[in-house]
Amino acid sequence: MSVLVYINSNAGKLSKSAFEAVTYGKMIGDVTVVTNGSTGDDILSSLGAYGAQKVLVDRSFDGTDAQQLTRLIGAAAEATGAATIVFSNDLVGKAVAPRLSVRLSAGLVSGAIGAPDADGKIKVNVFSGKAFGHVKVNTTKRIISLLPNSFQPEEVGGSASIEAFDGNVGAPGLVVKATKQPEGGVPLPEAELVVSAGRGLKGPENWGMVEDLANELGAATACSRPVADIGWRPHHEHVGQTGVAIRPNLYIAAGISGAIQHLAGVNGSKVIVVINTDAEAPFFKAADYGIVGDAFEVLPRLTEAVKKFKSAN
Amino acid sequence: MKILVCISKAPDTTSKIAFTEGNTKFSEDGVQYIVNPYDEWYALVRGLELKESLGGTVTIVTVGTAADEPTIRKALAIGADEAVRIDAEAKDAFQVATEIANYAKGQGFDLILTGKETINYNGSQVAGMIAEHLDLPLVSLASKLDVNGVTATCDKEIVGGLETVEVQLPAVISCAKGMAEQRIPNMRGIMAARTKPLNVVAASASELNTEFVAYDLPAPKSAVKLIDPENMDALVELLHNEAKVI
Ligand SMILES: Cc1cc2nc3c(=O)[nH]c(=O)nc-3n(C[C@H](O)[C@H](O)[C@H](O)COP(=O)(O)OP(=O)(O)OC[C@H]3O[C@@H](n4cnc5c(N)ncnc54)[C@H](O)[C@@H]3O)c2cc1C
C-alpha cells in the first residue's frame, strides 16, 4: 500500500516528529515523503534510514502556507496514488490536514496515538487526554495526523531517492509580515523533558531555580494557567486543558496543586514527578514519584543531584 | 463588519468522563455543558470587540440539537446579535464544517471565527475544513486579531515563536489564548438573550467521514513512590535506572 508522509523541512533540518511520521507510515505501507523548500538533498535523504523510499520535493516555494501545502500534498497524493496520508499533528499539520481532508474527500483522524488496528480503527486522545477514542474512517482515502511524542522513530536502514516535484501551488493565502524567532531553549510541544511550576513558587523572581533545573536537564519549562494569567510566565508555557497539551517522557511539577484541568494537559507524560509542600495535593495521585517538601529547597537540591549524576556518567 | 462565530458545547472541565452502552457512548449522566472555552473566551469576545469598534453584526452558529439551546443562549447573553442552529446531531468535524460552510456560503460574512479546538474531541479540524470548502484563507491558532479595511492582521503561533501575518478578508480564523479576555455575562445580557432571534435551519444532510466507534479510559496510575526531600540523588537514580527517562 502506498503511503504519503508530509514533512516540514523548512527549518533546514528535520525534527524528531518527521522521523516519527515516517516510522508510522512504514507500519502501514511503502512510504513516499513530500516536502518543500530549500533543505539539502543530503538532509532529506536521511529519511531513508527510517524507511522512506522516495522524497518528492517542491523547491519553488519556502514556508508553510496552508493553501500552498494543501495543493502540493494533494498533487503528490494523486501522483503516488496514496490512500493514506500521514502528518504530524503540530502547528502546520493542524492548519493543513483539515484543508486536505476536504480537498481529497478523505476522512481525517487527528491526534492519533496508535497504528490502525485490524479493522482500520485508530486510537486517539479525547476529552483532553482524560480518555481514548477509537475512530473508524468511512472514506477510501484517509489522513492520519499523529500526536507528537507518541511513536518512537525507528531506524531500519536504507536510503531514499530525491525527486523534484512541481505541486503547482499558486499564491500563498497569508502574507508573513514578521517572525519572532524561537528564544533558544527547547520548544515545549516537542520537549522530551519538561520542568513546570505553579503558584507555589510565589512570584516570577523565583523562576531562576526552575530554569536552572531545566538547563541542567536540557528540558523545556512550563507553568500552570494562573501563573501565565498573572503574567509571571509567557502564555505559550501554559499547559493543561486550555493550554498546550504535552506528552514528554518526564514531567516535573513544582508548586502545582494538580487541578483536573491541569492534569488534562500533562497526563500523557510517561513519568511524572511532583514536588509539593502539601501531602494532600491532588497531583500526588497522578504522580509516579512524589516529594513532599518545599520547592525552594528541593529544586536546587535536585539540580545539584542532576549535575553530579551527569559528571559521573 | 459581518462576523460569524462558530460555537460548540463541551462538558464542564471538571466533569467526570465515563462511557455507557459497552463503551460506545459518552455518558451524559450528571454532566453540565458549557460553551467550549476557546469559542466563548476568544472567538466570541474578539468578534464582539471588533463589532463594537467597527460596527456590524455578530451571528453565532451551532450544529446541534435542541439540547444545545442553553449554551447558545449563554453565548447570546455575552452579546451576540442572533443565533443560528443547524438542526443535526454533531458527530464529526467534516459534517459540522460542511453544514457551516453550506450555511455561510453567499451570506457575505467578512470573518468566520472558530475556537482553537473543542475540549471534548480536540480535533482542531473544523476551521480548516470550512476554509477549504469556501476557498478562503485560514489563520490557524491566532492569538491576536486586528482588522483594518479589507485585511486582517494576526499573530499566530509557530513552533517556539510567533508570526505576524496579513490576510485578505473574507477569511476564517481559529482563535487561541491571548486574543481577548473572558467576559462574564451581566443580568441585562441574560435578559436580552431570551428575546434575541434563534433561528433553526434544516441540515443539508452531509455525510460522516469518520466515526467514534468505541472509547476507553486510561489504566489507573499505581500509587506514587515517595522520595525523601533531603535525598535527591535517590530520585535521580530512580529516574535513570527505574524509569529510564534521563
Ligand atoms: C475552564 C477552566 C480551564 C482551566 N484550564 C487550566 C489549564 O489549562 N491549566 C492549568 O494549569 N489550570 C487550568 N485551570 C485552573 C485550574 O483549575 C487551577 O486553578 C490551576 O491549575 C491551579 O494552579 P496552581 O496549581 O499553580 O495553583 P494552586 O492551586 O494555588 O496550587 C499551588 C500549589 O503549590 C503548593 N505549594 C505552595 N508553596 C509551595 C512550596 N514552597 N513548595 C512546593 N509547593 C508549594 C500548594 O500546596 C499548592 O498545591 C482551568 C480552570 C477552569 C475553570
Ligand SMILES: Nc1ncnc2c1ncn2[C@@H]1O[C@H](COP(=O)(O)O)[C@@H](O)[C@H]1O
Ligand atoms: N457542533 C459545532 N457547531 C458549531 N461550531 C463547532 C461545532 N463543533 C466545533 N465547532 C467549531 O470548531 C472549532 C474547532 O472544533 P474541532 O475541530 O472539533 O476541535 C470549535 O472551537 C468551534 O468553534
